[in-house]
Amino acid sequence: MENQEIRKPEGKLGVLIVGLNGSVSTTFLAGILSIRKKLANPIGSLTQMGTIRVGKRSDNNFPFIKDFVPLTSIDDLVFGGWDIRDENCFDAAKYAKVLNDSDLKNVADDLKTIKPMKAVFDQNYVKRLTGKYIKEGRSHYDLMTQLRKDIRLFKEMNSLDRVVVIWAGSTEIFIEEKDVHKSNDAFVDGMMKNDPDISPSMLYAYAAIAEGAPYINGSPNLSVDVPAIIEFANDMNVPISGKDFKTGQTLIKTVIAPMLKMRLLGLNGWFSNNILGNRDGEVLDDPGSFKTKEESKLSVLDSILQPELYKELYSDYYHKVRISYYPPRGDNKEGWDNIDIFGWLGYPMELKINFLCRDSILAAPIMLDLILFADLAQRSNMKGIQEWMSLFFKSPMHSENVVPEHDLSIQSMKLKNTLRKLMNEMPITHLDTNGVEHTVEEYECYD
Numbered sequence: 001m002e003n004q005e006i007r008k009p010e011g012k013l014g015v016l017i018v019g020l021n022g023s024v025s026t027t028f029l030a031g032i033l034s035i036r037k038k039l040a041n042p043i044g045s046l047t048q049m050g051t052i053r054v055g056k057r058s059d060n061n062f063p064f065i066k067d068f069v070p071l072t073s074i075d076d077l078v079f080g081g082w083d084i085r086d087e088n089c090f091d092a093a094k095y096a097k098v099l100n101d102s103d104l105k106n107v108a109d110d111l112k113t114i115k116p117m118k119a120v121f122d123q124n125y126v127k128r129l130t131g132k133y134i135k136e137g138r139s140h141y142d143l144m145t146q147l148r149k150d151i152r153l154f155k156e157m158n159s160l161d162r163v164v165v166i167w168a169g170s171t172e173i174f175i176e177e178k179d180v181h182k183s184n185d186a187f188v189d190g191m192m193k194n195d196p197d198i199s200p201s202m203l204y205a206y207a208a209i210a211e212g213a214p215y216i217n218g219s220p221n222l223s224v225d226v227p228a229i230i231e232f233a234n235d236m237n238v239p240i241s242g243k244d245f246k247t248g249q250t251l252i253k254t255v256i257a258p259m260l261k262m263r264l265l266g267l268n269g270w271f272s273n274n275i276l277g278n279r280d281g282e283v284l285d286d287p288g289s290f291k292t293k294e295e296s297k298l299s300v301l302d303s304i305l306q307p308e309l310y311k312e313l314y315s316d317y318y319h320k321v322r323i324s325y326y327p328p329r330g331d332n333k334e335g336w337d338n339i340d341i342f343g344w345l346g347y348p349m350e351l352k353i354n355f356l357c358r359d360s361i362l363a364a365p366i367m368l369d370l371i372l373f374a375d376l377a378q379r380s381n382m383k384g385i386q387e388w389m390s391l392f393f394k395s396p397m398h399s400e401n402v403v404p405e406h407d408l409s410i411q412s413m414k415l416k417n418t419l420r421k422l423m424n425e426m427p428i429t430h431l432d433t434n435g436v437e438h439t440v441e442e443y444e445c446y447d
């Protein structure tokens with residue numbers, strides 16, 4: 001299948017990761033290198049293993065997504081990035097302790113060649129981290145300009161056709177939208193004057209967009225999600241997306257909550273508790289960083305359950321999210337959800353979920369999908385917020401005049417219909433035409 005309006009994925013695609021030495025990043029990199037060597041399958045990746053139905057149900061046509069849309073091959077990805085410590089990705093992956101030694105040994109030589117560039121970092125925004133491998137500059141603007149130079153050099157030195165930048169760095173403290181974030185002019189002025197409401201993640205986002213590179217935000221930080229940078233991305237014709245990879249508990253929440261609403265079951269309370277022992281858990285132990293994560297995790301239920309429409313069912317539920325730093329568990333997060341619901345005649349019931357997951361194992365394939373879809377979006381002349389990529393985010397970015405879509409199944413349908421539209425195929429609405437008069441030929445395509 002071909003769409004002339006989508007530029008072909010020719011040449012190499014650079015992937016610049018902010019937080020290159022983190023658990024998610026190194027698990028992602030080790031995974032890609034193993035998959036390239038045919039030592040593993042890309043489990044969890046929609047772009048690599050997912051299929052898409054095309055045409056009527058009776059056509060029985062389910063191509064792989066990677067054969068349906070022109071995606072960059074994982075063999076054509078070239079990796080780089082920034083971090084606050086001068087370690088190669090093999091040493092960093094060993095420190096992360098997500099993958100065992102035998103898996104890392106297979107890709108050790110390649111991982112050792114991937115090293116970070118000096119970061120733009122300020123401990124005021126991530127209290128629990130210290131690092132020496134950081135850039136110095138006269139102003140935020142100067143630091144942003146240095147990041148732009150890094151992107152350009154990386155592109156030149158590796159003879160790259162295109163670059164995508166993804167934030168997989170630590171969660172910054174909670175920042176509210178202020179005047180400096182409202183317009184591009186105010187933001188540029190703020191960078192010149194070192195405005196404290198401009199965090200490092202915003203400088204990476206701005207630099208990426210200025211260099212024409214799609215920017216993805218895997219953390220809950222505001223980062224690219226402020227009017228000034230959204231406006232800049234639109235002006236520069238650059239796709240952006242975020243926020244916060246949807247991996248464990250929220251993934252489950254966005255499946256269970258829609259089910260409750262679909263079946264009109266009421267909710268009295270939802271208590272989500274987590275223990276986590278990796279560096280992310282340590283960073284989130286700081287109240288400022290936790291507040292950013294909490295806002296992201298709490299936003300989900302209200303927008304799915306719509307209490308303003310379903311007063312008798314959802315106007316009075318108690319929602320609590322906790323993350324406790326517990327070092328013995330490392331990256332193997334354990335989540336408990338206690339959900340108090342009620343049904344016919346108000347009789348109470350309980351639902352308990354105990355998810356023993358692995359944070360970075362769930363996040364790595366999402367990172368791959370986001371990178372490949374962001375590149376596809378750019379080659380398809382899509383710009384600004386890419387809401388169709390909401391499937392991968394806890395707190396999806398959305399336009400000002402609409403609410404975000406959190407329901408996982410709607411997000412999936414939205415994503416697949418966007419791919420169908422890109423390839424000039426009919427969207428699938430699942431409309432049942434049996435018994436419905438359908439004189440319009442178009443309906444034949446739906447079923």
Ligand SMILES: NC(=O)c1ccc[n+]([C@@H]2O[C@H](COP(=O)([O-])OP(=O)(O)OC[C@H]3O[C@@H](n4cnc5c(N)ncnc54)[C@H](O)[C@@H]3O)[C@@H](O)[C@H]2O)c1
Pocket residue numbers: 018019020021022023024025082083084085096119120121122126129168169170171172200201218219220244245246247248278279280283358359360362363
């Ligand atoms: N793993 C998951 O399931 C998951 C889900 C959603 C979101 N996230 C988010 O993804 C991010 C990464 O998670 P992780 O487990 O890999 O954390 P991590 O602590 O292992 O890695 C973060 C890395 O970012 C680096 N860093 C911090 N500030 C930086 C800066 N300004 N510039 C460059 N590098 C910087 C740190 O040195 C560290 O190497 C976190 O914000 C986390 O909240 C993770």
